[in-house]
Amino acid sequence: MRRLLLFLLVLFSACGSSGGKTLRIGVDLTWRPIDFEELQPYVNGYIEELLLEIARYNGMEFEKVSANWDTLFEGLRDGKYDAVLSSMPPYVFNAAKFDFSENILDLGPVLITSSDASYKNLSSLSGEFVGILNNSSAALLIEKYPKIIIRNYPSIPDVLNAIVQGELEAAVLDRLPAVSFVRDLYAGKLKIASEPLTDVGLHLVAPKGKAVGFMQSFNTALSNFKKKKKLEAIQQKWNLQE
Secondary structure (H helix, E strand, O other): OHHHHHHHHHHHHHHOOOOOOEEEEEEOOOOOOOOOHHHHHHHHHHHHHHHHHHHHHHOOEEEEEEOOHHHHHHHHHOOOOOEEEEOOOOOHHHHOOEEEOOOOEEOOEEEEEEOOOOOOOHHHHOOOEEEEEOOOOHHHHHOOOOOOEEEEEOOHHHHHHHHHOOOOOEEEEEHHHHHHHHOOOOOOOEEEOOOOOOOOEEEEEEEOOOOHHHHHHHHHHHHHHHHOOHHHHHHHHOOOOO
16 A cells, blocks of 8 residues: 555656646746747747647647746746746756756747758858848857858848848848748748757746656657657748748
């Protein structure tokens, strides 16, 4: 009997504090501090469909709880929900307090080139002109390649037009705006030539060790969806993939 009780206790701990098979997720649908601008409804639609597909895949149930951006993690601490959807980076000091799922939506910067170019990474652009937006954090990435010549531009159309006109070999922009422009105004002229250059993204975040079983099931579903291109297909449906 003692062994049975111990087993049940371990099983309950692995499943997290949600009880049963329902995971309560705190969500701030404005996604601050990130500003998705006109893409916000597409991001929200994508998240909604993805959670439904994961629920169908592994039998998990999700209850979304609306929260304000500035009290999102306070609600997590107070037990109003079991996990949150957030762009909080999994830095070492954050990983000491929280468990992170794999990214459900990559947001990091990507390399953009002309459609017929063969560049696939920053290391192949030695000696070339690469554009970024004014005050962009992409400068820190490119500075690791001192032979790349950085040019700054005030807007996304300005930097992308510079590639089309041959003034630049490439540009580095955040993934979602890049996807939006490349698949629309610059279709057939430009392409996204790389995977995201950082691990910035939206993911599920739970208190350390409190939802281990759920997090494992969630990641298993994500891995399966990525392998079968289902994640990509859902993102394309919501205009979040080239």
